[in-house]
Amino acid sequence: MRVSLARVDPVIVQAVIAGALSFSHLHDLAAAAGQSGWKAWAYPVSVDLLLVAAWRRMRQAQRAGQAAGVPRLWFLVALAASLGANVATAGLLDLEHVPDSLRVVVAGWPAVAFFGGTLLAHAPRGEKTAAIPSMAAADAALEPSPDPAAVDAPDRDALAAASAESEAAPKPATAVQVSSPPPAPAVALPPALVDRVRALAEEHRSATGRPADPDALRARLGLPPSMTASVAAHI
Numbered sequence: 001m002r003v004s005l006a007r008v009d010p011v012i013v014q015a016v017i018a019g020a021l022s023f024s025h026l027h028d029l030a031a032a033a034g035q036s037g038w039k040a041w042a043y044p045v046s047v048d049l050l051l052v053a054a055w056r057r058m059r060q061a062q063r064a065g066q067a068a069g070v071p072r073l074w075f076l077v078a079l080a081a082s083l084g085a086n087v088a089t090a091g092l093l094d095l096e097h098v099p100d101s102l103r104v105v106v107a108g109w110p111a112v113a114f115f116g117g118t119l120l121a122h123a124p125r126g127e128k129t130a131a132i133p134s135m136a137a138a139d140a141a142l143e144p145s146p147d148p149a150a151v152d153a154p155d156r157d158a159l160a161a162a163s164a165e166s167e168a169a170p171k172p173a174t175a176v177q178v179s180s181p182p183p184a185p186a187v188a189l190p191p192a193l194v195d196r197v198r199a200l201a202e203e204h205r206s207a208t209g210r211p212a213d214p215d216a217l218r219a220r221l222g223l224p225p226s227m228t229a230s231v232a233a234h235i
Contacts, residue, residue, distance in 0.1 A: 018047065022082050029085040032095035033106035039163065043106070046113045046175065047085075050120075051078035057120050070123055074116040189227075194234050201235040211235065 026044035055074035060066035088102070089095070145174060176231040189197070197217060214232035215225075223231065 022086060023048065025089045026082065026085045028089050028095065029102075030106055032098050033103045034098075035106060043109065046110065047078055047081045050074060050113050050116055051082060053117065054118050055076060057123055059121075070119060076121060077112070077116060095176055189230050189234065192220070197234045 023044040026038050026047055030043035054071045055078075056077055058068045058071035061071060076191070091229040095104075200217055200220065201212040204210075204217075212235060214235060215228050217235065218225070218228045218231045
């Protein structure tokens with residue numbers, strides 16, 4: 001009977017090995033700089049967490065098309081701290097006699113990491129917000145649609161001649177003229193709604209130089225189609 005073994009991602013294995021080595025180097029450097037006990041173990045945790053948090057926030061800002069300068073700065077700071085500890089513990093530094101400048105840097109790291117973590121926690125997360133329609137889009141919605149009856153002068157003459165010929169031709173006896181239904185009477189609008197209609201019409205006229213379309217105004221106000229005649233009566 002075959003036993004299926006889970007595939008191990010070599011990238012994860014490499015990341016675990018590198019993280020363990022970096023963690024150990026940071027611990028050894030902190031211990032050599034006078035940070036004993038649990039404090040020496042807290043330093044590598046602080047550096048690695050700041051490194052990961054800055055990387056995640058930088059990626060979020062880049063995906064959202066925002067500036068990622070602050071996360072990138074703290075990513076480089078944490079990377080420099082990790083890389084410096086790795087190089088310092090490679091035999092280039094006598095861990096038995098650590099210079100005072102390094103002790104100052106190690107002792108001041110908690111304040112630096114706290115400041116960087118606070119800035120990253122309050123930085124924009126790159127969430128996409130709903131787009132707000134611009135004034136140009138609102139004006140475009142109010143622009144009247146082109147009149148399909150508008151034609152050039154030659155076409156207008158041809159249509160007039162064809163209309164005259166059709167009127168002069170005898171109509172069949174069976175033709176029944178159907179009268180169009182009378183237009184719906186305008187419904188009285190409340191004074192507040194009348195003021196709003198006039199304000200929108202004046203705003204559109206000032207922006208475009210053309211009168212507003214009653215149907216577009218009615219749609220913008222959220223009124224039913226039967227109220228178009230009432231809106232047109234007040235513009």
